[in-house]
């Protein structure tokens with residue numbers, strides 16, 4: 001099936017070959033290819049119109065006429081042929097548009113292609129539900145993450161969803177997953193913003209390169225206009241079953257994902273654990289959730305624990321002494337705290353160093369646990385530090401403010417002022433609820449909290 005680069009190639013070639021002719025007549029041989037007009041309406045509309053400009057949206061070809069917008073979708077095997085003079089139709093020609101400089105024939109063995117005609121100014125219904133273009137600057141990791149929230153759909157299939165991104169088909173979805181080292185089966189709702197950024201980058205890159213090469217010529221697509229696509233030479237996995245991976249030499253494998261042929265390198269695209277960040281304000285019940293997860297057998301890491309361990313290591317203290325320009329033996333938690341509370345630049349430097357080290361430890365811990373399906377990391381200030389983008393999923397544990405106050409006063413014997421101060425230093429629950437991927441409310445008993453955790457775990461995709 002022609003995808004975005006092939007459609008772009010077809011429309012660009014038509015523009016080059018035909019220019020801006022006037023339509024002198026139309027023969028509709030197979031009326032069912034007309035989606036929203038009768039053959040008479042279609043012919044009457046087109047006759048006398050000039051093709052003013054050519055365009056593309058997703059996999060749709062757009063012809064802007066004097067008073068109309070003509071839209072075509074090639075589906076599986078639709079092809080255009082342009083002839084300078086009157087020509088006998090082929091066996092599978094379903095539509096002939098006569099021009100003052102030749103004839104445009106539409107040929108389609110499978111008869112799946114469709115034509116739409118809209119008056120100028122009319123909202124073209126067939127384009128209404130299309131998602132963002134791969135080159136649209138509004139195609140952001142945040143948009144994609146939100147679009148796929150909680151989706152269990154395999155990423156390979158999700159990339160084919162035209163309402164999310166318009167124009168990607170099977171070939172390029174396979175290539176994009178490979179370029180991003182992504183297991184095609186990974187559930188789309190469990191991919192980090194950082195990874196989505198990579199997906200956006202490679203999608204635009206691969207499609208742009210394919211357009212430059214005139215698309216990919218394999219099986220169902222040949223541009224039919226005398227132009228042969230060359231991108232097949234740049235394919236890394238598509239149609240390369242049993243051939244060696246161009247990166248690591250492992251034989252490429254083929255499987256089916258939701259019925260579509262899916263090619264991948266089992267080594268470059270190996271399954272990686274889904275890493276869930278667990279966050280929540282002080283008193284929300286994070287620690288109870290962590291304990292519960294550990295009891296269920298899930299590996300859990302804690303940023304606070306990593307931080308404490310780091311501060312006991314000579315290497316860290318040496319580096320912090322350099323940053324704060326003081327003798328190492330003077331350094332202890334109290335001294336560090338006093339310095340970073342009194343000096344903004346000290347605080348920034350110390351945090352930057354410690355955050356970098358913590359992230360390094362987390363990555364190492366993830367790779368030590370790579371055989372697991374799910375890993376949890378407790379990150380108290382996940383959103384405040386902007387760390388949510390590194391995790392595949394963010395889970396918020398929260399309690400209503402009144403419950404939090406009571407809990408903190410009771411369990412940590414804090415004064416109302418201390419409680420208020422601690423809570424006001426953090427992002428509001430409303431904002432966190434908006435940003436997290438999933439949440440667990442903890443306003444009642446420990447037993448209820450454990451039930452909620454179990455419900456959350458049961459809803460996770462089996463991966």
Ligand SMILES: [Zn+2]
Pocket residue numbers: 245246247248249250265266267268269
């Ligand atoms: Zn490989």
